[in-house]
Amino acid sequence: MFYLVAEIRALIAIIGADLCCKSDHSGRMGKSTTSDAQALIRSLCAAYSATPTNLKIIDLYVIFAVFTAVVQVHVLFFNVYRYLHGNSWDISLQLFPLRSAFLCRTAVLAVCLRIQVNKENKEFKDRPPERAFADFVLCNMVLHLVITNFLG
Amino acid sequence: MRKSWKTDSLDISGDWKRAFPSAASSQSPGLSVSPLKSPSSPPRPRSSDLALRAAMARLRTLPLALLFLLLLGVPALFSVALGFSADSPTDRRLLVLVDDLAIRSSHSIYFRSLESRGYELHFRLADDPKLALQRYGQYLYDGLLLFSPSTKKFGGSVDLAAVLDFVDSGHDLILAADASASDLIRDIATECGDPAALVIDHIGHAISQSDVDHTLIAGDEFIKSDVILGPEKIKAPVLFRGVGHSLNPTNSMVLKVLCASPSAYSANPKTKLSNPPSLTGSAISLVSVVQARNNARIVISGSLDLFSDKFFKSDVQKSKSSTKHEKSGNEQFATEISKWAVNVRHHKVGETVEPAMYRIKDDLEYAVEIYEWSGTSWKSYIADDVQVQFYMMSPYVLKTMSNDQKGLYSTSFKVPDAYGVFQFKVEYQRLGYTTLSLSKQIPVRPFRHNEYERFIPAAYPYYGASFSTMIGFFIFTIVYLYNK
Incomplete structure (x- = not known):
């Protein structure tokens, strides 16, 4: 759960930063809420289309990882449901939330990579994107090694 | 994982036999609570009996409950002989305590029936100074028949506590009282059940030339148990003259084998009845049996006469009933030892x-x-x-x-x-x-670590997620590196 929260907070921070940088505050007062929302989405798409391709790829990967984690949480709830309704509980299932957390972690790693390779982020401008990618790959290797160890 | 284990078999035997004199003619009705043995019983392996004893030892508490009192009139014979023992059913010794050795002859039919089933009877006067139930920590007898209702004090080392210990250790007791029951006898019965003991007078249900008090009653309200009274229905009423007793309803180990008819009540026939009798109707138990948790069995009869030759042989006619029975019902009481x-x-x-x-x-x-x-x-x-x-x-x-x-x-x-x-x-x-x-x-x-299922169907989504994430990571890496 900690990882999930951290990840969501990171995503919000990144998207928020993008919006702040790219949007031109074009909404007008007095318009209907619907047209406001349309304008907002349109400006969001426009702003996001200006995002570099490599960052879009990372975003795609983050979405994939989060989706996978969400599916697993649902499976976990399904198992809890079965347990509460009288089916037997396999104790090894209790390890799976942990595994879900591991999977979320790959999303967190991807977000970290995104922060470092984003050219508009001045904080890491002295760190080359190749170094950031290498870190990302190394951390993922360790992560998947651990996950594999828990299988079966 | 299969493993072979050593075989360990436990043989436990418990027994209780109920013996009811079966022969129609000369059986004397008696309640014997004791380990009556049957002469022909095959010896059981002793080890099994010991095993049962061990199993029973835990259940030691002996809430004996019961009691008696009641005088009734009418000739009926009733005999319940219950024997229980965890030991070999043969060669059982019974101690018979009497007030007067004349009982030996006046109740000879009953005693003979016991002997014919293989019990060894030892007659002693209740105040015999050399009386002892045990010697060197071993009980000398397997059962005790107290046919001494008026005894104030037992002789020798026997007292109330000794009798109760005797029962607590799984031995059997038959207690017969009558209207002259002493405090000692009542105390023993009280330890087994309800303390209230009243003389009862039963009206309307007995016909006898000599009985003007209607204290001689013919009882036919038997317990419905094939096991205690035998599979055959008892055809004739049982004659009873003595005290009735009430049972403590909270004690589930006591059974009324013979209870009074609805018109019976407990009172002294010689005095005028000023208050309603406290015990009436079928609440009055004439003969009760107790089976303690250690399988000690106790029969409490409010009537010593019930076991007597006279009652055994007398005919029975219930008042308001035209049927006259040639013999009282004791014959039917024959049951077997089980x-x-x-x-x-x-x-x-x-x-x-x-x-x-x-x-x-x-x-x-x-x-x-x-x-x-x-x-x-x-x-x-x-x-x-x-x-x-x-x-x-x-x-x-x-x-x-x-x-x-x-x-x-x-x-x-x-x-x-x-x-x-x-x-x-x-x-x-x-x-x-x-x-x-x-x-x-x-x-x-629990399962050993290698006895769990390695892959369980419920976890397939997790396996899938693990691998899809790995594949996704691989594809992402390639796409990211070559997208320029």
């Missing part, structure tokens, strides 16, 4: 050896053989209500066992998904039979 022997087995389905331990979720089979001592031989006991429990603090499994019509009860079930020290328990209590209480301890262990 005894139980038990052999317990359990094993995993598909195996025959008995493991020392089970694992959760094992399938196992449990079987027990139950025999009944019929008085002459061991017969298989047939019933459809014998249940086994798989017990740890509370029953996790309670199953009715099926039997093969040869006394072998068996069932199979899956060990529950809980580990700990379980017991196979058979608690079988049926009216008139020795309580069957078997328990066998068996540990149940």
Whole structure:
């Protein structure tokens, strides 16, 4: 759960930063809420289309990882449901939330990579994107090694 | 994982025999609570009896409950002879305590019937100074017949506590009282049950030339138990003259074998009745039996005359009834001694050896053989209500066992998904039979680390997620590196 929260907070921070940088505050007062929302989405798409391709790829990967984690949480709830309704509980299932957390972690790693390779982020401008990618790959290797160890 | 285990079989036998004199003619009705043995009973393996004793030892508390009082009139004979013993049913010694050795002749039919069943009777005066129930810590007798209602104090080392200890140790007691019952006798009965003991006078249900008080009653409100009174219906009423007693309703171990008719009441026939009698109708128990948790059996009769030759031989006619019975009902009281022997087995389905331990979720089979001592031989006991429990603090499994019509009860079930020290328990209590209480301890262990399923279907989404994430990572890496 900690990882999930951290990840969501990171995503919000990144998207928020993008919006702040790219949007031109074009909404007008007095318009209907619907047209406001349309304008907002349109400006969001426009702003996001200006995002570099490599960052879009990372975003795609983050979405994939989060989706996978969400599916697993649902499976976990399904198992809890079965347990509460009288089916037997396999104790090894209790390890799976942990595994879900591991999977979320790959999303967190991807977000970290995104922060470092984003050219508009001045904080890491002295760190080359190749170094950031290498870190990302190394951390993922360790992560998947651990996950594999828990299988079966 | 299969493993072979050593076989360990437990043979437990409990017995209780109930003996009712069966011959129509000369049987004297008697309640014998004691280990009456039958002459022809085959000796049982002693080890099994010891095993039962051990099993019973825990259930030591002996809430004896009972009591008596009541005078009634009308000739009826009633005999209940219950014998229980965990030992070999042969060569049992009974101590008969009497006020007067004349009882030996006046109740000779009853005593003879006991002897004919193989009991060795030792007659003593109740105040014999050399009286002793035990010597060097060993009980000298297997049962005690107290036919001495007016005794104020026993002789020798016998006293109230000694008698109760005797019963507490699993021996049997037959107690007969009458209107002259002393405080001592009442105390013993009270220890076994309800303290209220009143003389009762029964009206309207007895016809006798000499009885003007209607204190001689013909009782025919028998307990409905084939086991205690025998499979044949008792045809004639039982004659009773003595005190009635009431039973403590909270004591479930006491049974009224013969209770008074609805028109009976408890009072002194010589005095005028100023208050309503405190004991009336069928609340009055004339003859009761107690089976303690240690299977000691006690018969309490409010009438000593009930066992007498005179009552045994007299004819019976109930008032307002035109039928006259040639003989009082004692003949029908013949029942047999039944005894139980038990052999317990359990094993995993598909195996025959008995493991020392089970694992959760094992399938196992449990079987027990139950025999009944019929008085002459061991017969298989047939019933459809014998249940086994798989017990740890509370029953996790309670199953009715099926039997093969040869006394072998068996069932199979899956060990529950809980580990700990379980017991196979058979608690079988049926009216008139020795309580069957078997328990066998068996540990149940959890899965070993390599006994879990390696991959379980419920976890496939997790496996899939793990691999899809790895594949996704691989594809992402390639796309990211080559997208420029």
